[in-house]
Amino acid sequence: MTGPALQFNGKRSSRRRLIIALVIFFISAISISIYTFARQNYHGELQFPTPESASGFSKDVRVEQFIKPEGIKIIGLVFFGRKNRVEILRCFLERNLVDNGGWLDEIHWVKNTDKPKDLEYLDEILASSSRYKKIELEGTGFIGYGYAWTHLEPGQLYIKIDDDVPWFADDTIPRVVTSKIAHPEYLLVSANLINSPLMGWVHYHMGAMHPYLPEFDVYDPPLLDAITSDPSRKPWRYTAYPNWTGPDDYFFDAFQDPPYDGHRWLRLQNDSDIHRTPVNDIEYKTWGNAVQSWAIAAQGHYSFLENLADGRLDRYKMGKNWLTDYRRLSINFIAIMADDVLNNLPMDTVDEEWLTVALPKTLGRSIAVETDALAVHFTFGGQGKMQQTDLLARYHDYALENACARRV
Ligand SMILES: *[C@@H]1O[C@H](CO)[C@@H](O)[C@H](O)[C@H]1NC(C)=O
Ligand SMILES: *[C@@H]1O[C@H](CO)[C@@H](O)[C@H](O)[C@H]1NC(C)=O
Numbered sequence: 001m002t003g004p005a006l007q008f009n010g011k012r013s014s015r016r017r018l019i020i021a022l023v024i025f026f027i028s029a030i031s032i033s034i035y036t037f038a039r040q041n042y043h044g045e046l047q048f049p050t051p052e053s054a055s056g057f058s059k060d061v062r063v064e065q066f067i068k069p070e071g072i073k074i075i076g077l078v079f080f081g082r083k084n085r086v087e088i089l090r091c092f093l094e095r096n097l098v099d100n101g102g103w104l105d106e107i108h109w110v111k112n113t114d115k116p117k118d119l120e121y122l123d124e125i126l127a128s129s130s131r132y133k134k135i136e137l138e139g140t141g142f143i144g145y146g147y148a149w150t151h152l153e154p155g156q157l158y159i160k161i162d163d164d165v166p167w168f169a170d171d172t173i174p175r176v177v178t179s180k181i182a183h184p185e186y187l188l189v190s191a192n193l194i195n196s197p198l199m200g201w202v203h204y205h206m207g208a209m210h211p212y213l214p215e216f217d218v219y220d221p222p223l224l225d226a227i228t229s230d231p232s233r234k235p236w237r238y239t240a241y242p243n244w245t246g247p248d249d250y251f252f253d254a255f256q257d258p259p260y261d262g263h264r265w266l267r268l269q270n271d272s273d274i275h276r277t278p279v280n281d282i283e284y285k286t287w288g289n290a291v292q293s294w295a296i297a298a299q300g301h302y303s304f305l306e307n308l309a310d311g312r313l314d315r316y317k318m319g320k321n322w323l324t325d326y327r328r329l330s331i332n333f334i335a336i337m338a339d340d341v342l343n344n345l346p347m348d349t350v351d352e353e354w355l356t357v358a359l360p361k362t363l364g365r366s367i368a369v370e371t372d373a374l375a376v377h378f379t380f381g382g383q384g385k386m387q388q389t390d391l392l393a394r395y396h397d398y399a400l401e402n403a404c405a406r407r408v
Helices: 001-041 055-063 083-095 116-127 142-149 172-182 199-205 221-226 271-274 294-307 338-342 351-363 381-388 391-403
Strands: 076-081 106-111 132-135 157-162 189-196 212-214 265-267 321-323 331-336 367-376
Touching: 076 083, 076 116, 076 142, 083 116, 083 391, 106 116, 116 132, 142 321, 157 172, 172 189, 172 331, 172 367, 189 199, 189 294, 199 294, 212 294, 265 294, 294 381, 294 391, 331 338
Parallel strands: 076 106, 076 157, 106 132, 189 367
Antiparallel strands: 157 331, 189 331, 212 265, 321 367
């Protein structure tokens, strides 16, 4: 008696299963294509500041105690290499042009690559402002660096900035310039850099580092997220992410490989857990683990983004200079007078060694870090694995939200 009915139901349900399967198949196919498309368009397009959009900047800086020195040009010297780095820096640089209320009279772009795609972008930048000049080099890398320093204009003040500086504050340039001019005895004044072989140790001991670890469980973004949220954005605020969870005795070595590409680091809830995170071992040493370990660098960046989000950048500042003489310091963001370089050429070794060790010793002049002038340096050569974190996307997101012009 129940036989035929069951058979009938069976046929109907298998047809229904087929329809459901087809619907699921199509939805999945569409979702996957949207998701793949979204991933490929990971980088949103950055827009550049105009005098109107940057007006908040000029007010902030002018209200402070800084007065731009007269009779001297302040020139940005940027070693241009990689488009995906420079496009973030460019927003910050343009905010700092005198036209937009900043202190940079000119920017000299040193061509430090031969890659056609990157060079196309350099041409685009050069065409965008009459305040930009290109410095052509014979050869790239260290030989090129030395050559660039012979092209300084006498009498001017230079701010040398690496192309992988993805953040600096509105007052950073005014602060390093003011400090350099107030202290002619220092050969150069550096900004206080996040991810620096020496300053990372200082930041740790000032309480500016926080406990972060790579996410313990592999994180798969739900398909729906990719469809409903803006795929080009990775929120820069740590509060947009969950806290770290995992075993209490879990330990991540400073030289361990990243867990997977695109992974993220999460905040451990208990501050005292910092003792089981990579930064616990950080050294005050030019060639030490702060420059060799991608994990220590990553933790420095995630900690910085937390301090930035919490409005606690004071954690890095001492209200005075920190002297590093005569230890070699990285020169990712420095202020130096052209004549101090030109009068002492030739540069008989790598520029960084010459500027922070050799010449200071010869002249008996210190190198100072202006601890209140903050900037971020993304990676050193040995920290390449850090590119497997989501950090660059977070800096990109910050730039879009705060440094670049808003889309109208
Ligand atoms: C993470 O932990 C902190 C401190 O216990 C807490 O205030 C915060 O709400 C937690 N965040 C999330 C997303 O659960
Ligand atoms: C943080 O960890 C320490 C050491 O394990 C422990 O004594 C303390 O109770 C913890 N604090 C919280 C809020 O869990």
